[in-house]
Amino acid sequence: MIESISRDRLTALLGAAQGKRIAVVGDAMLDVYLRGEVERISPEAPVPVVRIRERKLALGGAANVANNIVTIGADCEIVCAVGNDTAGKTLRDMLRQTRTETRSLVSVARPTTTKTRVVARAQQLVRYDEEDDADLDAAETGRLLDAVRAAITEADAVVLEDYNKGVLVPVVIESAIRWAGEREIPVVVDPKYRNFFAYRGATIFKPNRRELELALGAEFDIEHPEALSLTFDRLGVQYLLLTLGEKGMALLSADGETGRIPTTAREVYDVVGAGDTVSAYLATMLAAGGTPAEAAVIANYAAGVEVAKLGAATVRTDEVIEAYDDFNGHSNAGA
Secondary structure: OOOOOOHHHHHHHHHHOOOOEEEEEEOEEEEEEEEEEEEEEOOOOOOEEEEEEEEEEEEEEHHHHHHHHHHHOOEEEEEEEEEOOHHHHHHHHHHHHOOOEOOOEEEEOOOOOEEEEEEEOOEEEEEEEEOOOOOOOHHHHHHHHHHHHHHHHOOOEEEEEOOOOOOOOHHHHHHHHHHHHHHOOOEEEEOOHHHOOOOOOOOEEOOEHHHHHHHHOOOOOOOOHHHHHHHHHHHOOOEEEEEOHHHOEEEEEOOOOEEEEOOOOOOOOOOOOHHHHHHHHHHHHHHOOOOHHHHHHHHHHHHHHHOOOOOOOOOOHHHHHHHHHHHHOOOOOOO
8 A cells, every 4th residue: 555645646636626526524613712911820710811812713623624625626515513603603604705515504403512722822721612512303413414415416525524513423424424325435534432333334434543442442553454354344444544643644444455654744833623634635635536545645744734733724735735845855846
């Protein structure tokens, strides 16, 4: 299994991604960043007083995946649940501004998931979450399923982005993978623990190592391939893309092939949103005709760019090409 890619192939796949259509199904959220300065300790409790100087909003979770997809140059339709609240209206407006198709946003009787981070001198002091993470009720799930089917009918690839906020319940997961299978389009999964083993039939399944070990109830040793068959039997997926932090990624296939992809990050400033970027690039590169190995290599370059940015951020294709050139010693675009 390849662990690298030529520059010509990289640029060809990035070009072929333009105009492809990706359906993203999962938990969208609104990220709020409050940045300021700490000048004293509160007289009310032993905590810092932060004087807020800036308030910034960003798309999080599945919405950040969608934002990355349109930044690549593909079209994207997002299927998610949003509340009838101010945060929900803001999320809708922000998605529209990115050119993401929002016809499949399902209104639900719960707060829109909002994560607020208080930051001083580039250090996160506290995060507080406003959310209801119970599974959607039957009526809401029914409306969501209608939206999922319509989105997949027009898609070239599907992303299932799970943050355990109640959207990706088993019937939604199984239906989405079945409908994608009927159209023979790839499915990329970013799982969480609640329905970890419900994604049978997915193309690429991408937990981090800790998530996989918690789900399996044992340490996962990628150096011993004999253990892989049992893992794939339990998961029922074609490929497992395991993120290994500073050690990069490992791409494992159900037929026993393994490939290691070293990290390309020059500087790690903030890992928030890196997984969303990987999901976006994986699905879009598969839709463009890339193999799972090629998609993983390109997604790895994109992740290396993303972690050098503050908060959940998007990664442009020219930034991926620049990262490739820097890592491989190319001195100019014609190299």
